[in-house]
Amino acid sequence: MLKVKGLSFSYGDFSVENVCFEVKEGEILTLLGPNGSGKTTILKNVYGLLKPKKKCVFIDGRDFHSLSLKERAKLAGYVPQSHYPPFPYTVLDVVVMGLASQLSVFESPKDEHYEKALEKLRLLGMESFKDRPYTQLSGGQLQLVLIARALVQEPKVLLLDEPTAHLDFKNQVKILGIIKKLAREERITAILTLHDPNLASIYSDKIALVKEGRIRAVGESSEILREEILEEVYGVPIHILEFNGFRVIMPKTEVV
Numbered sequence: 328m329l330k331v332k333g334l335s336f337s338y339g340d341f342s343v344e345n346v347c348f349e350v351k352e353g354e355i356l357t358l359l360g361p362n363g364s365g366k367t368t369i370l371k372n373v374y375g376l377l378k379p380k381k382k383c384v385f386i387d388g389r390d391f392h393s394l395s396l397k398e399r400a401k402l403a404g405y406v407p408q409s410h411y412p413p414f415p416y417t418v419l420d421v422v423v424m425g426l427a428s429q430l431s432v433f434e435s436p437k438d439e440h441y442e443k444a445l446e447k448l449r450l451l452g453m454e455s456f457k458d459r460p461y462t463q464l465s466g467g468q469l470q471l472v473l474i475a476r477a478l479v480q481e482p483k484v485l486l487l488d489e490p491t492a493h494l495d496f497k498n499q500v501k502i503l504g505i506i507k508k509l510a511r512e513e514r515i516t517a518i519l520t521l522h523d524p525n526l527a528s529i530y531s532d533k534i535a536l537v538k539e540g541r542i543r544a545v546g547e548s549s550e551i552l553r554e555e556i557l558e559e560v561y562g563v564p565i566h567i568l569e570f571n572g573f574r575v576i577m578p579k580t581e582v583v
């Protein structure tokens with residue numbers, strides 16, 4: 328469904344080299360790796376917020392970056408790490424803004440656009456917040472609204488940059504559960520970045536381990552989450568236990 332073939336990009340000091348991976352419809356792939364390893368840079372290149380050195384992102388065989396803005400917005404939605412608008416728009420208006428690429432310059436959103444936005448807020452359990460100023464939401468609520476804003480165009484692919492950042496455990500589980508549900512029930516393909524290997528183990532179909540701008544390993548979670556690979560990527564000794572078919576990743580520590 329989505330193929331990344333040889334993605335390379337450079338900021339000057341830091342570069343991402345020859346990133347390759349493939350995600351099928353309805354699958355979740357997680358980019359996992361240390362701080363500064365290049366996860367966000369890869370995600371932004373996939374979406375086209377940064378420009379890779381050559382054509383490298385294909386959705387259903389089509390060169391994604393050569394499509395019009397409108398076509399791209401229909402195919403893929405991007406959820407940034409955080410987003411703070413300068414003006415206290417209502418939650419509903421923020422979600423409707425996700426449809427901007429489908430409206431012409433002077434066109435105002437119509438009832439059907441608001442209805443679509445409400446439907447997405449409902450899906451994420453956020454309908455009762457529709458009239459609240461967006462600036463008065465908690466981190467978890469904000470994340471849900473950003474997901475609704477990306478979903479309003481009904482994209483086939485959702486790219487989420489650290490969707491669990493700043494969230495408590497309950498909200499981390501809630502957000503990842505919703506992403507899993509969208510993948511299973513709506514057949515949305517999701518690529519996300521995470522920091523917690525345990526959450527990645529529970530919620531991902533595939534994992535790409537990123538180190539120093541390169542993919543160190545990519546594949547089914549069970550193949551990738553191995554002690555020797557994680558120790559090499561994170562540089563800390565690691566124990567892996569099996570529990571109910573999942574891998575539980577723990578640091579080996581002499582402190583406790």
Ligand SMILES: Nc1ncnc2c1ncn2[C@@H]1O[C@H](COP(=O)(O)OP(=O)(O)OP(=O)(O)O)[C@@H](O)[C@H]1O
Pocket residue numbers: 338341360361362363364365366367368369
């Ligand atoms: N706009 C920029 N200009 C120059 N260098 C940048 C820019 N944005 C990020 N970098 C550098 O690129 C490298 C990779 O950053 P990136 O944000 O992709 O990493 P990450 O794996 O997502 O990190 P984290 O887990 O800490 O969010 C870092 O060394 C960072 O300093």
